Amino acid sequence: MIGFGVATISMSILPFILPLDVVIxxxxxxxxxxxxxxxxQTKSKDVFKHITPLLAGSVIGVVIGMFFLNVIDKKILSAILGLFLVAYALYGTIIKKHYFHTxxxxxxxxxxxxGFFGSFLNIHGPFVGIYSSSDGRASKEDIKDMIATYIFITGLLxxxxxxxxxxVTKEVLTYFLISLPFLILGLLTGTKLFKNIDAKTVKYGVYLFVFIAGTSLLFLK
Incomplete structure (x- = not known):
């Protein structure tokens, strides 16, 4: 429906089923x-104007993340990030007006x-979700397109x-082909549901995915 839920939910479940070097x-x-x-599908107006600063920052974040990759304890970093995401999701859900100048x-x-956390924890979407949903002027289409376009571009890289x-092994591609029909079915279902919900519901959905991502990181082994 929005996009980053794919990675959030998959990274919460698949590591318990498949090897991590396949999952990532x-x-x-x-x-x-x-x-x-x-x-x-969305193509909202001025999306690149909004995500260009995000992309520029991501390049810096990836460089920093790669530099500290072998220095910082991954479990401690996962716990810190998890606590932050859970706290922000609860804050965003409870506090009605908490918009920032984006x-x-x-x-x-x-x-x-x-970029920092995505470089070695594969976590990109929640931060973009926080950024896009914190803009009180953003419509549900703007939120959807900002998240999707940003993750698509960073995903290519x-x-x-x-x-x-x-x-990207033969095993990885095989699992991808197996998952493709279910992915398409989910996207079609999400597209229909998206038409019938308002911007407020979309924002709460973003907070839910941020909460799930944070919770999964807290229990990451």
Whole structure:
């Protein structure tokens, strides 16, 4: 329906079923396809104006994340991120008016956080969800397109990295082909549901996915 729920839910469940070296590139490919379709369908006005600061910040965040990859304890970082996401999701749900001015500075900052955590935890979407849903002027189409377009572009870069590192194996592609019909079915269902819900419901849906992502990180082993 929006896009980043694909990665959030998949990363919460699949590591208990498949090896992590299969799950990470598989989820990256699936999320990229899903968000690419959603972004193409939505095409809201000035979306690139909103996500350019996010993308610029992401490049910085990825560089920082890669530098600290072997220095910071992954479990501690996962717990800190999980607590932050859960706290923000609860805050956004309980507090009715909590909008921020989503300008270039905040966009770059959120992009840095997204790139940093995404570089080795595969977590991009929740931060973009926070950014887009914090703008009181954004319509549900704007929120949907910002999240989908951002994750599609960063997904292309991520998959390129996985391919260069030879992580996109025959096994990964096989699982992707198996999941494709279910992905399409989910997107069709989500598109129909999206037409019948308002912007407020979309924002609460974003907070729900952020909460799920945070909770899954708290229990990450």
């Amino acid at each position: 590139p598989l989820v990256a490919i699936t999320a990229m396809i899903a968000t690419g379709i959603v972004a193409f 300008g270039k500075k905040l966009g770059i900052f959120i992009g840095i956080l997204s 991520t998959i390129t990295g996985h391919a260069l590192a030879e992580r």
